[in-house]
Amino acid sequence: MKKVMIIGAVRAGKSTLIKALFGESEPSTKTQSLIYRDWIIDTPGEYSENPLYYRSLIATSHETAAVVLVQDATRNRNYFPPGFEQGFPMLTLGVVTKIDHPKADIDRAISLLRQSLPEGEIFLTSAASTEGIQKLKERLMEIVKD
Numbered sequence: 601m602k603k604v605m606i607i608g609a610v611r612a613g614k615s616t617l618i619k620a621l622f623g624e625s626e627p628s629t630k631t632q633s634l635i636y637r638d639w640i641i642d643t644p645g646e647y648s649e650n651p652l653y654y655r656s657l658i659a660t661s662h663e664t665a666a667v668v669l670v671q672d673a674t675r676n677r678n679y680f681p682p683g684f685e686q687g688f689p690m691l692t693l694g695v696v697t698k699i700d701h702p703k704a705d706i707d708r709a710i711s712l713l714r715q716s717l718p719e720g721e722i723f724l725t726s727a728a729s730t731e732g733i734q735k736l737k738e739r740l741m742e743i744v745k746d
């Protein structure tokens with residue numbers, strides 16, 4: 601099975617999203633290193649926030665069929681550099697997390713994500729309400745299966 605790597609800022613909701621994709625709802629603990637779980641690679645938020653780690657992310661991405669850029673719907677800034685998607689030669693897609701949150705602003709999240717991912721699919725999700733999780737899972741399964 602191919603793999604998918606999940607990247608995004610510290611506390612963007614990456615690990616919780618991964619748990620939700622596996623049907624789990626307990627809180628996630630802080631991710632300190634690359635974590636391989638079945639067909640998903642979880643990454644520490646520092647890897648997306650600190651340019652010192654970009655090489656490591658890009659190197660790891662070569663093991664994957666797709667890279668998922670995560671944007672937290674409650675944040676008012678983009679933690680990826682502009683055009684970050686271009687560093688990844690494989691398929692890239694976007695996921696907005698926490699759309700259930702009272703402070704979520706989905707339009708803002710999409711436009712922030714578009715600065716780093718000008719094209720490609722964007723999925724709107726909430727691990728808390730499970731909205732959008734099944735649809736994302738189906739798409740990712742399609743990517744990793746062949």
Ligand SMILES: Nc1nc2c(ncn2[C@@H]2O[C@H](COP(=O)(O)OP(=O)(O)O)[C@@H](O)[C@H]2O)c(=O)[nH]1
Nearest residue numbers: 610611612613614615616628698701726727728
């Ligand atoms: N409201 C809400 N909070 C979430 C959701 N997903 C994650 N969180 C919260 O966001 C925080 C960071 O989540 P985590 O998955 O550890 O982020 P990571 O650092 O990107 O792995 C935690 O307090 C989560 O409970 C969601 O769908 N809705």
Ligand SMILES: [Mg+2]
Nearest residue numbers: 614615630631
């Ligand atoms: Mg994490």
